[in-house]
Amino acid sequence: MTTIRDVARVAGVSPATVSRVVNGLIGYSAETQRRVEDAIAQLGYEPDTLARGLRTKQTAVIGVLAPVVSDALASEIMSGVEAAARVRGYSVMLGRTGPGSTFAPGYLRTLRTYRAAGVILISAAITPEMRRALGSGIPLVSVAIRDGQRFPSLAIDDEVAAYDGTRHLIALGHRRIGLLAGDPDSVLVNTARKRGYLRAMSEAALAPVIAHGNSLYDSAPPALADLLARDAGLTAVFALSDEMGPAVVNELQRRGRRVPDDVSVLGFDNTRTSQHVHPALSTIAQPLERMGELAVERLLTDGLPSTGPVPRILPHRLIERGSTAPIRPARPNPPRNKEQS
Known part of the structure; x- marks a missing residue:
């Protein structure tokens, strides 16, 4: 050997x-x-990283757990994690944990045995069960979700971001704005974003219209159908993920509605998928790669404690592309010819 x-x-x-x-x-x-x-x-x-871990009580490995919320979102955060880890001589182990972080405790126990240098959790809250599975000696930080009262995190202010997005649509002249929200059980992200939308609509004395998907592409068409059943005259749809956003654009066009002439569509996240649709999706941008980089820095450089709230709020921004526009007069119904009379 x-x-x-x-x-x-x-x-x-x-x-x-x-x-x-x-x-x-x-x-x-x-x-x-x-x-x-x-x-x-x-x-x-x-x-022999395991042997080195026995000597130093730590291996040059960072664990990343990514629940299936958005493959595109997790991928861009991972790009930042891997870049920052590589510079520091660390490897990254990725575990896909399924809806609701079902398998996270098992992965965490494995990373504890492996003496990982730290663990990054994408789009999922750190629960007491997870903390017990990992043990108290390994730093743990959550990315793209926050709860300043319970766990260390790096995220944007989802409520303010959704408020700003809704205000943007209102500023374009839209008054019938539907919200295509994510999983209603996602209290820390989806509920916060709904609060931002509802606050902006209330301030403008507008009636909210809300339907729920699960943040993934396939959930958007039936959720949009639900939204249009509640108000067929919507002139704007705010989709709270960039996987649902392109699906909304495609489904509206399939239904014969022009984007943005008939309906403006706004997304959320600014993942690469937001540009893989025509017209390209206007969206609320999260600094996803930067979140990944900062998570590594906090684990390895700042000595992030394994318990206690250490939230950091990062800036968001609105990116205007082709899917949103000022409201336009409704198209008149085409004249009926004599044969139709």
């Missing part, structure tokens, strides 16, 4: 230098790094 001493001998450096290169630390030249990496490739050396 190849050891770190074998790599050091072939590379002509000390075992300590090999260790620094393997762990992405500083203190060596580019030439030294090249020699060590060549020796590792030549000998087929694989660092």
